[in-house]
Amino acid sequence: EADIYQTPRYLVIGTGKKITLECSQTMGHDKMYWYQQDPGMELHLIHYSYGVNSTEKGDLSSESTVSRIRTEHFPLTLESARPSHTSQYLCASGDWAEQFFGPGTRLTVL
Amino acid sequence: AQTVTQSQPEMSVQEAETVTLSCTYDTSESDYYLFWYKQPPSRQMILVIRQEAYKQQNATENRFSVNFQKAAKSFSLKISDSQLGDAAMYFCAYRSRNSGNTPLVFGKGTRLSVIA
Numbered sequence: 001e002a003d004i005y006q007t008p009r010y011l012v013i014g015t016g017k018k019i020t021l022e023c024s025q026t027m028g029h030d031k032m033y034w035y036q037q038d039p040g041m042e043l044h045l046i047h048y049s050y051g052v053n054s055t056e057k058g059d060l061s062s063e064s065t066v067s068r069i070r071t072e073h074f075p076l077t078l079e080s081a082r083p084s085h086t087s088q089y090l091c092a093s094g095d096w097a098e099q100f101f102g103p104g105t106r107l108t109v110l
Numbered sequence: 111a112q113t114v115t116q117s118q119p120e121m122s123v124q125e126a127e128t129v130t131l132s133c134t135y136d137t138s139e140s141d142y143y144l145f146w147y148k149q150p151p152s153r154q155m156i157l158v159i160r161q162e163a164y165k166q167q168n169a170t171e172n173r174f175s176v177n178f179q180k181a182a183k184s185f186s187l188k189i190s191d192s193q194l195g196d197a198a199m200y201f202c203a204y205r206s207r208n209s210g211n212t213p214l215v216f217g218k219g220t221r222l223s224v225i226a
Contacts, residue, residue: 040199
């Protein structure tokens, strides 16, 4: 079992709310990633980081933002949630040879 | 840009039989990693097997093995003696070793069903 954690695991929230999805890893990895995935579908990279104070946008345009102030922590924030944000969000960390995934946060925006 | 193609959206296999999942990729580079990841229903994604492009020998992990054809840019996954627990989404992925910090490139996935 990889040491990468995501909270909350499930979140139901109303439109317009600000939310932060937490991701932490204890493996000391510099590289961390956020993916959006509808159930049973392909992965879409939305943000990644290669170290503290480094963040990049991924392939999928996203209204979310991320920060990387500490190596082990890579939170994702939605300033104003909308129903179109309903999805599963996967966090991952790794090195060149392997990438470990967290259990995911299933977000529903009403 | 590199691309990864999984041409089989869905596959099924009888328990105890063998199944092969296809993956092709496009790259101009010679040094890279290839991966197969498994995502069981409502469970965490895990690495199944990894292949380094400079290694000619095909990687194996217990019942899982790959057929790596570098010239053809093909990287198929063979699952032998299929078990009910093998039912999952399987993603093929590519990472360059030469292009600095680049994320994994994933295929769209193949959903594998195992029939008892």
